Amino acid sequence: MSLDGRPRPGEDRDSAPWWKAVREHELLVQECGDCGRPRFPARAVCNRCRSLAWTWRRSRGTGRVYSWVVNHRAFLPGLADEVPYTVVLVRLDEGAEHDDDLLFYGDLVDFDAAELREGLPVEAVFTDVPGEPATTLVRWRPRR
Amino acid sequence: MTGFRDRTAVVGVGYTPFSKDSGVSTLTLAVQAVLAALDDAGLTVEDVDGLATHRVGDSTPPWVVAPALGVPEVTWYLDQFGGGSVSHGVVAQAAMAVASGAARTVVCYRAINARSEFRMGGTGRAPAPVFDAQYQAPYGHFAPPQQFAMAARAHMNAYGTTHEQFGRVAVTQRANAAKNPRALKRDPITLDDYLASRWIAEPLRLLDCCLETDGACAVVVTSRERARDLRAAPVLISGAAWGGGDSYFSGAGSGAGGRTDLTVTEAARMAPRLYASAGVGPADIDVAELYDCFTYSVVVQLEDYGFCAKGEGGPFVESGATAPGGALPVNTHGGFLSEGYVHGVNHIAEAVAQLRGTAGNRQVSGAEVALSTAQPGFVLAGTSALILRRDA
Numbered sequence A: 001m002s003l004d005g006r007p008r009p010g011e012d013r014d015s016a017p018w019w020k021a022v023r024e025h026e027l028l029v030q031e032c033g034d035c036g037r038p039r040f041p042a043r044a045v046c047n048r049c050r051s052l053a054w055t056w057r058r059s060r061g062t063g064r065v066y067s068w069v070v071n072h073r074a075f076l077p078g079l080a081d082e083v084p085y086t087v088v089l090v091r092l093d094e095g096a097e098h099d100d101d102l103l104f105y106g107d108l109v110d111f112d113a114a115e116l117r118e119g120l121p122v123e124a125v126f127t128d129v130p131g132e133p134a135t136t137l138v139r140w141r142p143r144r
Numbered sequence B: 001m002t003g004f005r006d007r008t009a010v011v012g013v014g015y016t017p018f019s020k021d022s023g024v025s026t027l028t029l030a031v032q033a034v035l036a037a038l039d040d041a042g043l044t045v046e047d048v049d050g051l052a053t054h055r056v057g058d059s060t061p062p063w064v065v066a067p068a069l070g071v072p073e074v075t076w077y078l079d080q081f082g083g084g085s086v087s088h089g090v091v092a093q094a095a096m097a098v099a100s101g102a103a104r105t106v107v108c109y110r111a112i113n114a115r116s117e118f119r120m121g122g123t124g125r126a127p128a129p130v131f132d133a134q135y136q137a138p139y140g141h142f143a144p145p146q147q148f149a150m151a152a153r154a155h156m157n158a159y160g161t162t163h164e165q166f167g168r169v170a171v172t173q174r175a176n177a178a179k180n181p182r183a184l185k186r187d188p189i190t191l192d193d194y195l196a197s198r199w200i201a202e203p204l205r206l207l208d209c210c211l212e213t214d215g216a217c218a219v220v221v222t223s224r225e226r227a228r229d230l231r232a233a234p235v236l237i238s239g240a241a242w243g244g245g246d247s248y249f250s251g252a253g254s255g256a257g258g259r260t261d262l263t264v265t266e267a268a269r270m271a272p273r274l275y276a277s278a279g280v281g282p283a284d285i286d287v288a289e290l291y292d293c294f295t296y297s298v299v300v301q302l303e304d305y306g307f308c309a310k311g312e313g314g315p316f317v318e319s320g321a322t323a324p325g326g327a328l329p330v331n332t333h334g335g336f337l338s339e340g341y342v343h344g345v346n347h348i349a350e351a352v353a354q355l356r357g358t359a360g361n362r363q364v365s366g367a368e369v370a371l372s373t374a375q376p377g378f379v380l381a382g383t384s385a386l387i388l389r390r391d392a
């Protein structure tokens, strides 16, 4: 199995610094410059206080599985050698601490399918994907 | 929003045959469905001054269809970007155009070669270039069955919803389709057939997924006064609503705060506005055509449109309430799962047939008020719906 066939992220002008940090194996979230709430994905305004001021902050990278899908067909030809593949939706701990959500789609490494359950504690890991263009993916592994 | 309640009506419906390979262009499909709908209404192209559609780069816009048909003069048109979530909003906007005087007679159509040219299920097609996709597509997550599977799993985790309950949706709708000559899938299925069908995006199986279909469907909207002079019993556009807001990432956007809940769709927030627009409630609905891109979307809409409590959608289906003779017959034509998938419009057309009393051996007896709904708000976090009623 290789990740070379994965679609490459179509980053935009808001998200480019976030993807650059991922390639350096750092998981960032934005932090509102006025009310302090963290947010993800990258965007220009806080949807609580509407402040346009923000900074990047390094995340601890820990979270819990909220939901998941096990894909039994390759939805793109480049994914054929990964079937069946699992996609998880992870709720970052730092969002929960602010009565808010920081949700990340991702996949799992070093896990046994039988372990998968809502609330499973996970932590972010980074996998470099070669190819054209090279990229890096945030993935998740069970926290023990 | 009650400003156009009962002021406009659907006076014609038209279809092309449904198939896996139409062999013709979406322009041809559009023209065929529009002409069939006008014929059903007893109108001609000379009566048309408005055309409306929705599409996602996969169909032919009104400003191509109008000259192809020789529409004398277009005074209003709508080329709405979007998928199933906007389908009912297109018809609602046509009603607003007629109520405001911008147009007298609008034909709303959806023409799509969703199997032979542009597969909606994400089989080989590149992920859509939307804001969210960059955070999902690198994990192979972008197609509608995957997005609904994620929500279905959350619903199963939260409320104990079962595969068998999803299966009952598929089995019931296939039985309805057996009574519908237009339906692509008419052979009955059992719960065992359902449980034996292969996984697509677990927890969704093949028989949880709608049919990717080539075809077109059109409806004609005009004023109530004009409708009363036409040949068919007018079906009034009694209420309509739109909703939109959250994404499934962060911030539970719309000021509610707290956690994003995948088990609640945008339809839950919209439904009170929808019912208020028509001056009715869930108990007044005699028949419901609920957007069934997947079985799960029926289960969650039964909850979010107030027919049962949150988490009770599975048991509600299991009770038989949504089957013929039940308290709320749902997707009487077989739905997208078994009739075919024309991106929302064939639900409106079936609701019209039920309210006219022309649905043959699948007719819900005494149907006076119908709910027809769009995709409830996952993929682009928006939705729309209509309440239709028989003219008194």
Ligand SMILES: [Zn+2]
Pocket: A032, A033, A034, A035, A036, A037, A046, A047, A048, A049, A050, A051
């Ligand atoms: Zn703020």
